Amino acid sequence: NAGVTQTPKFQVLKTGQSMTLQCAQDMNHEYMSWYRQDPGMGLRLIHYSVGAGITDQGEVPNGYNVSRSTTEDFPLRLLSAAPSQTSVYFCASSPRPLGLNTGELFFGEGSRLTVL
């Protein structure tokens, strides 16, 4: 199993451009999520999904869109990039939705985004 795969690993954008960060997992996990990690701020939840066709907002959803058309894929879209979105983005998945019977959370290697 490849686990959680994120692409691209590095990306530079200009303000106003759009792009999609890809996330795929091959573990048949129900739960998938996107975090951003900033110095001194820790990891903050952007969006999450508890199954195909179901998404919800996390702590910092503004400026980001997600969809979950398949169990395997959970892309994160930046519609109009801003310098404040410069960050490292992590995708994570878990066998079951977070809650009483959740399993471990598995992370991808991260995507480093710079917005000029």
Add this chain to the structure above:
Amino acid sequence: KQEVTQIPAALSVPEGENLVLNCSFTDSAIYNLQWFRQDPGKGLTSLLLIQSSQREQTSGRLNASLDKSSGRSTLYIAASQPGDSATYLCAPNGGATNKLIFGTGTLLAVQP
């Protein structure tokens, strides 16, 4: 809102020492708590998952404890090695938000 604090923020110890990393959280109504390790430029790796009904969980030289009522967890690392150098993060799951909320981590350096 769940708030997670990790103390100390950074720690440097000589090889072979036993050490304790602390995690405190404000909302004790959690389902479980995970400890993660993050190496520079890498993603997070799950170390231990403690369910709310458990008091301890062990994996090799690592032992994590959970005191849900007081909102505290500790990660004990025995006989530390230079390869243990990394940032360690705790993340309680549940409470009012039913989400995994991360602390800012403890940066550990084990000197050979």
